[in-house]
Amino acid sequence: MILLVDMDAFFASVEQLHHPGLRGKPLIVCGDPQRRGVVTAASYEARPFGVHAGMPLQEARRLCPQASFVEGNPEKYVALSLRLLDLYLEFTPDVEPFSVDEAFLAVSGRGATLEGAVEIARSIQRAVDERLGLGATIGVGPNKLIAKMATGVHKPRGLTAMSPEDFRRWFWPREVRELWGVGPKLAERLNALGIVTVGDLARAAPASLEGAFGVIGPQLREAASGHDETPLVPYHRGVDPKSMGHEVTLPEDSDEADYLQGTLLRLSDQVGRRLRSEGFRGRVVALKLRDRDFVTHLRQTTLPHFTDDHREIFQNACRLWRTLWKGGEVRLLGVTVAGLEPAEKASQAELFTTHTRDGLLRDATDRVRDRLGESSLVPAGALTGRSRMSHVPFGPLTKSWKPPAS
Amino acid sequence: MFETLNQPVDVLTVYLEGRLRPLRFRWKGRVVRVKRVTGEWSRREGSHRLAYFSVEGPGAETYELCYDPRGPSWTLCKAWSG
Numbered sequence: 332m333i334l335l336v337d338m339d340a341f342f343a344s345v346e347q348l349h350h351p352g353l354r355g356k357p358l359i360v361c362g363d364p365q366r367r368g369v370v371t372a373a374s375y376e377a378r379p380f381g382v383h384a385g386m387p388l389q390e391a392r393r394l395c396p397q398a399s400f401v402e403g404n405p406e407k408y409v410a411l412s413l414r415l416l417d418l419y420l421e422f423t424p425d426v427e428p429f430s431v432d433e434a435f436l437a438v439s440g441r442g443a444t445l446e447g448a449v450e451i452a453r454s455i456q457r458a459v460d461e462r463l464g465l466g467a468t469i470g471v472g473p474n475k476l477i478a479k480m481a482t483g484v485h486k487p488r489g490l491t492a493m494s495p496e497d498f499r500r501w502f503w504p505r506e507v508r509e510l511w512g513v514g515p516k517l518a519e520r521l522n523a524l525g526i527v528t529v530g531d532l533a534r535a536a537p538a539s540l541e542g543a544f545g546v547i548g549p550q551l552r553e554a555a556s557g558h559d560e561t562p563l564v565p566y567h568r569g570v571d572p573k574s575m576g577h578e579v580t581l582p583e584d585s586d587e588a589d590y591l592q593g594t595l596l597r598l599s600d601q602v603g604r605r606l607r608s609e610g611f612r613g614r615v616v617a618l619k620l621r622d623r624d625f626v627t628h629l630r631q632t633t634l635p636h637f638t639d640d641h642r643e644i645f646q647n648a649c650r651l652w653r654t655l656w657k658g659g660e661v662r663l664l665g666v667t668v669a670g671l672e673p674a675e676k677a678s679q680a681e682l683f684t685t686h687t688r689d690g691l692l693r694d695a696t697d698r699v700r701d702r703l704g705e706s707s708l709v710p711a712g713a714l715t716g717r718s719r720m721s722h723v724p725f726g727p728l729t730k731s732w733k734p735p736a737s
Numbered sequence: 738m739f740e741t742l743n744q745p746v747d748v749l750t751v752y753l754e755g756r757l758r759p760l761r762f763r764w765k766g767r768v769v770r771v772k773r774v775t776g777e778w779s780r781r782e783g784s785h786r787l788a789y790f791s792v793e794g795p796g797a798e799t800y801e802l803c804y805d806p807r808g809p810s811w812t813l814c815k816a817w818s819g
Contacts, residue, residue: 350817399738401739402739407789702783
């Protein structure tokens with residue numbers, strides 16, 4: 332059986348754990364609370380006021396003025412996430428982290444049955460609560476899809492186990508957008524075909540789905556039936572990342588070209604640095620631009636070779652930016668490199684295009700940063716408008732955003 | 738309310754089972770007793786790893802302390818007083 336352990340309002344709960352006086356009170360985790368930005372996470376006490384992740388801070392303040400606004404700290408959350416993984420490993424060796432606050436676990440032996448897996452899930456919930464003081468919701472099912480969807484049935488501190496029959500009984504009458512992997516746009520397209528519920532999708536003709544959605548059409552139908560054969564990949568085996576990126580909400584909307592370019596250079600530098608430190612190169616450079624009306628524009632370009640060089644990432648990001656930007660005010664910028672390969676493998680393909688001199692310079696600056704920290708050396712152009720720059724969170728972009736297919 | 742301080746402080750510590758724990762620190766001319774460590778994490782800065790502690794004071798107020806092995810030195814990063 333598969334378990335999905337989903338930590339309840341993880342970032343907010345960690346802050347409440349670290350600051351006991353905030354427990355039981357509305358708490359909102361965000362970037363710098365003095366600057367604008369969006370809600371990263373809201374405690375369960377803040378949610379009844381309508382506050383949710385992704386909402387502009389200004390709106391969250393209006394809805395819940397009594398909330399405490401806390402600047403998020405990724406290192407804190409990663410530290411606890413690693414402790415959670417250690418805890419899960421006491422129950423099974425097969426643990427696949429799905430995000431900083433979610434992990435799939437495969438349980439066998441007494442966990443081979445739904446009832447046995449539920450007992451293990453209860454023990455995990457108890458251990459998470461007693462040892463770390465946190466709440467977890469667990470979904471149990473015969474595959475990852477059902478386990479994932481079961482976690483959404485009852486929160487917080489919920490425990491929902493579903494057989495394929497339970498899945499069909501519960502989800503088939505529900506809107507198709509509730510199916511894991513179906514976003515609002517895909518749901519609209521399905522609705523336009525007369526597919527309104529998960530059950531409609533499960534009963535749809537495979538040929539018509541394939542005609543409308545290509546290869547993912549039949550996959551969607553399988554998912555709607557509760558079928559999923561995606562293997563669980565234990566984290567000790569490691570999974571290569573597919574993309575690495577950084578994005579930043581600007582402190583103020585800006586239409587200043589120099590400032591926007593400086594921000595792109597800073598983001599490109601961070602992405603390049605991360606690619607090199609983790610040993611990857613990529614061929615796809617993608618740009619994300621959100622305008623003042625909250626409309627998000629995405630564009631990407633494929634390079635003829637692999638790169639981990641911030642200048643090359645920046646040049647391509649700039650080129651994309653020039654095609655996307657029409658001179659209006661920009662709220663958010665993001666740069667991502669996708670199509671990753673381990674650097675060793677990628678460099679074999681690039682044997683004759685390596686720029687040795689540039690490479691040596693990069694290695695030297697990397698060594699300085701390794702020793703003295705990230706801010707010890709930065710590209711001069713990234714300092715344009717420095718006083719107005721907000722911080723750039725570390726880590727990949729959210730899973731929900733992927734570069735659009737070209 | 739959270740207050741960002743980033744002030745150097747003297748901290749009395751103990752190594753307990755191989756782990757560094759702050760016991761008391763001096764701030765604004767008074768000694769604050771650490772009732773409980775509520776959280777700890779670390780951050781890499783260059784080749785050094787800085788250790789952070791969330792600690793609870795005697796009156797349920799909380800503080801964030803940072804140990805920097807380069808000094809070595811301690812910094813009171815933040816205070817939260819409800």
